[in-house]
Amino acid sequence: AACSSYRLRDALHPLWQSELSVSGGTRQSPINIQWRDSVYDPHLKPLKIHYDPTTCLYIWNNGYSFQVEFDDSADKSVIMGGPLENHYRLKQFHFHWGAINEWGSEHMVDSKVYPAELHLVHWNPVTSTSFEEAVMENNGLVVIGVFLKLGAHHAGLQKLVDALPAVRHKDAIVEFDVFDPSCLMPSCPDYWTYDGSLTTPPLTESVTWIIKKTPIEVDQNQLEEFRMLLFTSAGEEEKRMVDNFRPLQPLMNRTVRSSFR
Numbered sequence: 292a293a294c295s296s297y298r299l300r301d302a303l304h305p306l307w308q309s310e311l312s313v314s315g316g317t318r319q320s321p322i323n324i325q326w327r328d329s330v331y332d333p334h335l336k337p338l339k340i341h342y343d344p345t346t347c348l349y350i351w352n353n354g355y356s357f358q359v360e361f362d363d364s365a366d367k368s369v370i371m372g373g374p375l376e377n378h379y380r381l382k383q384f385h386f387h388w389g390a391i392n393e394w395g396s397e398h399m400v401d402s403k404v405y406p407a408e409l410h411l412v413h414w415n416p417v418t419s420t421s422f423e424e425a426v427m428e429n430n431g432l433v434v435i436g437v438f439l440k441l442g443a444h445h446a447g448l449q450k451l452v453d454a455l456p457a458v459r460h461k462d463a464i465v466e467f468d469v470f471d472p473s474c475l476m477p478s479c480p481d482y483w484t485y486d487g488s489l490t491t492p493p494l495t496e497s498v499t500w501i502i503k504k505t506p507i508e509v510d511q512n513q514l515e516e517f518r519m520l521l522f523t524s525a526g527e528e529e530k531r532m533v534d535n536f537r538p539l540q541p542l543m544n545r546t547v548r549s550s551f552r
């Protein structure tokens with residue numbers, strides 16, 4: 292009963308009214324990662340990341356978040372290793388954040404929530420011929436989640452932040468040339484991994500999640516720049532783009548594995 296009412300509240304959330312379209316989902320995201328329930332898997336390899344900064348195309352406001360798109364027509368920006376059986380191509384990355392620093396991330400660790408969360412979205416070019424096809428494939432996608440915490444200024448992020456005023460409104464787009472998203476990765480190799488879903492429509496259960504244990508630090512001004520973005524298009528009544536995270540989903544019959552003891 293609690294679960295269904297939970298789902299009903301979730302389903303009525305303005306951003307995900309189509310929640311019920313994935314009725315009976317058994318592997319939805321995001322989840323609360325309970326550190327003590329995660330299982331160390333010694334077979335998990337280190338994650339290998341090779342991003343080519345010249346594959347960066349543009350940054351745009353898609354009405355959910357701001358997103359940086361990459362040229363995924365070849366194996367130029369790829370990840371492999373970790374829990375993966377082959378390489379995956381980087382398609383885009385985006386963020387989720389709150390109106391204030393007390394919340395904003397989608398995943399939680401022992402119920403600890405972070406002010407923001409970065410998602411780097413990859414697809415499997417071995418089993419799919421396009422990203423759109425991979426979205427519908429079981430394990431067609433890999434999303435790396437990186438928590439953001441309030442702290443020191445992040446020089447690598449600032450290049451992104453400086454472009455945000457140009458994409459303030461929904462559907463705004465601006466060319467974004469050379470950018471290497473590896474600069475947004477924490478140096479600590481530790482991660483959790485579990486089978487989940489997209490956290491916005493189509494909410495498909497096609498994602499192998501890799502959640503980095505260690506957050507990156509960003510400063511207050513950088514978070515506030517995120518909060519200056521708008522959900523709304525130019526000319527519409529302005530609605531600030533904040534709280535663009537999905538509520539927690541039930542773990543159901545899943546185990547979270549860790550790459551570290």
Ligand SMILES: NS(=O)(=O)c1ccc(NC(=O)CN2C(=O)C=CC2=O)cc1
Pocket residue numbers: 383410412422423426434488489490491492493
């Ligand atoms: N938040 S998340 O789970 O990482 C998440 C990740 C991805 C998407 N959706 C898409 O990527 C949709 N999409 C396309 O099909 C082509 C470009 C594009 O943005 C939704 C959610």
Ligand SMILES: [Zn+2]
Pocket residue numbers: 385386387410490
């Ligand atoms: Zn996301």
